[in-house]
Amino acid sequence: MTFTLFPDARAALARDSLAGLSVGDALGSQFFVPGRHPADVAAGRLPPPPWQWTDDTEMACSVVAELAEHGDVDADRLALAFAQRCEPYRGYGPGAVTILRLIRTGTPWPVAAASAFDGQGSCGNGAAMRVGPLGAWYADSTAKAAARARASAEVTHAHAEGIAGAVAVAVAASLAARARLDGDRPDPARLLAAVAAALDPAAEVARGVRRAAGLLGRPLAEAVDGLGNGSRVTAQDTVAFTLWVAATHLADYPAAVRACVEAGGDVDTTAAIVGSVVAAYTGVGTPGGVPDGWLAAREPLPEWVR
Ligand SMILES: [Mg+2]
Numbered sequence: 008m009t010f011t012l013f014p015d016a017r018a019a020l021a022r023d024s025l026a027g028l029s030v031g032d033a034l035g036s037q038f039f040v041p042g043r044h045p046a047d048v049a050a051g052r053l054p055p056p057p058w059q060w061t062d063d064t065e066m067a068c069s070v071v072a073e074l075a076e077h078g079d080v081d082a083d084r085l086a087l088a089f090a091q092r093c094e095p096y097r098g099y100g101p102g103a104v105t106i107l108r109l110i111r112t113g114t115p116w117p118v119a120a121a122s123a124f125d126g127q128g129s130c131g132n133g134a135a136m137r138v139g140p141l142g143a144w145y146a147d148s149t150a151k152a153a154a155r156a157r158a159s160a161e162v163t164h165a166h167a168e169g170i171a172g173a174v175a176v177a178v179a180a181s182l183a184a185r186a187r188l189d190g191d192r193p194d195p196a197r198l199l200a201a202v203a204a205a206l207d208p209a210a211e212v213a214r215g216v217r218r219a220a221g222l223l224g225r226p227l228a229e230a231v232d233g234l235g236n237g238s239r240v241t242a243q244d245t246v247a248f249t250l251w252v253a254a255t256h257l258a259d260y261p262a263a264v265r266a267c268v269e270a271g272g273d274v275d276t277t278a279a280i281v282g283s284v285v286a287a288y289t290g291v292g293t294p295g296g297v298p299d300g301w302l303a304a305r306e307p308l309p310e311w312v313r
Contacts, residue, residue: 010147011147012146012147012188014078017074017143017144017145017146018074018075018144020143020144020146020184020187020287021071021074021075021140021141021143021144022071022140023143023286023287023289023290023291023297024139024140024142024143024180024184024283024284024286024287025064025067025068025071025139025140025283025308025312026286026291026297026302027139027260027282027283027284027285027286027287027289027291027297028063028064028067028136028137028139028140028279028280028282028283028286029060029063029064029067029068029279029282029305029308030058030264030282030286030297030301030302030305031264031267031275031278031279031280031281031282031283032060032061032063032064032136032275032276032278032279032282033058033059033060033061033064033275033304033305033306034048034053034054034058034264034268034278034301034304034305035264035267035268035274035275035276035277035278035279036058036059036060036061036098036274036275037054037058038268038274039274039275040054045268045269045271048264048265048268048269049265049268049269053300053301053304056303056304056305057304057305057306058304058305058306059306060097060305060306060308061097061098061275062093062097062098062099062100062103062133062136063136063137063275063276063279064279064308065092065093065094065097065309066089066133066136066137067136067137067138067139067140067279067283068092068308068309068311068312069085069088069089069092069137069312070085070137070138070140070141070159071140071312072088072311072312073085073088074140074141074144075312079155080141080155080158080159082116082158082159082161082162083116085159085162086110086116086119086162086163087110087111089107089110089162089163090107090108090110090111091111092309093107093111098275100131100133100240102123102124102129102131103129103131103133103163105123106119106120106122106123106129106163107119107163109122110162116161116162116163117161117165119163120161120162120163120164120165121165123165124166127165127166128164128165128166128169129163129164129165129166129169130164130166130167130168130169130172130241130242130243131164131169131240131241131242132169132172132237132240132241132242132245132246132273132276132280133163133164133169134156134159134160134163134164134169134170134172134173134242135160135169135172135173135175135176135242135245135246135249135280136176136276136279136280137159138156138159138160138173138176138177138180138283139176139177139179139180139279139280139282139283139284139287140180140283140287141155141156141159141177141180142156142176142177142178142179142180142181142183142184142283142284142287143180143181143183143184143283143287145177145181146181146184146185146187146188146287147185148181149178149181149182149201149205150205152177152178152180152181153174153177153178153205155177156173156174156176156177156178157170157173157174159173160172160173160174167207167210168210168211168212168241168242168243169242171206171207171210171211171212171213171242171246172212172242172243172245172246173242174205174206175202175205175206175212175213175216175246175247175250176246176249176250176280176283176284178201178202178205179198179202179250179253179254179284180283180284180287182198182201182202183198183253183257183284183285183287183288184287184288186257186288187287187288187289187290192257192258192288193257195220195223195254195255195257196220196223196254198250198254198257199216199217199219199220199223199250199251199254200220202216202250203216203217203220211243212242212243212246212247215234215235215243215246215247215248216246216247216250218233218234218247219233219234219247219248219250219251219254222234222251223251223254223255227266227269227270230248230251230252230270231248231270231271231272234247234248234251235247235248235272236248236270236271236272236273236277237249237272237273237274237276237277238271238272238273240273240276245272245273245276245277245280246280248270248277249267249277249280249281249284250284252266252267252270252277252281253280253281253284253285256281256285257284257285257288257289258288258289258295259285259289259295260282260285260286260289260295260296260297260298261298261301263281263282263285264278264281264282266281267281282297
């Protein structure tokens with residue numbers, strides 16, 4: 008079925024996804040502070056505010072600002088926005104800082120992105136962690152979500168797995184937002200099957216998503232064993248796990264983020280990705296949505312995206 012999705016509706020879906028992404032990032036990053044324990048969140052004890060967001064949110068804000076202003080992502084403009092807004096203290100990986108510095112000082116992004124990691128390009132999570140709101144923006148077309156996710160990924164991630172990670176997350180967020188518009192919760196297995204179908208079947212990320220589908224209904228620890236938890240900071244070791252969590256807890260944002268905290272690993276990034284997909288479905292301040300109190304505890308977003 009085709010339908011018209013007006014710009015305001017796209018923007019609202021993308022902003023809800025960004026809220027979920029940034030709150031997940033900010034709360035997740037609290038668990039790298041000594042003395043914080045995952046059990047506290049499970050017991051409902053939250054860290055004292057403000058929760059500072061990290062690179063995941065900073066880059067996602069550039070994606071949302073680009074969409075809000077231009078209705079699409081232009082690779083050259085997006086690359087420059089990432090580069091100019093990068094505050095390295097926000098937890099960027101050394102590879103990302105290098106690529107963004109090259110772009111900022113005039114190296115064309117295809118050259119900068121291809122030069123990373125001895126010419127293999129990055130297969131890190133940078134492209135996946137910032138793309139959820141773009142998927143929500145394209146709630147009317149998973150094909151468009153996938154194509155524009157690829158364009159947004161390539162400016163920093165030349166490795167096929169880094170790009171596949173972004174495509175997978177964008178398609179999941181697109182389906183989540185579409186389900187919200189349709190008022191029906193997608194079956195977790197069908198959600199993961201649709202994501203896998205959008206990927207090159209030979210990609211490791213695609214194999215991971217298919218494995219994730221086979222682990223639905225299993226305990227969290229088993230999913231971590233089979234899929235990873237982001238501790239290797241690659242898309243291969245992160246994205247399938249995050250989509251398992253998102254599919255499992257699609258109607259319950261707090262439960263989804265708690266699962267990321269409990270799983271450990273690269274928690275700010277896993278919670279950012281999961282939060283971006285789940286909030287595209289639940290919204291903010293709704294039953295099962297991003298709790299208002301959590302949103303208030305998150306450091307405010309940069310002025311240029313508000
Ligand atoms: Mg981060």
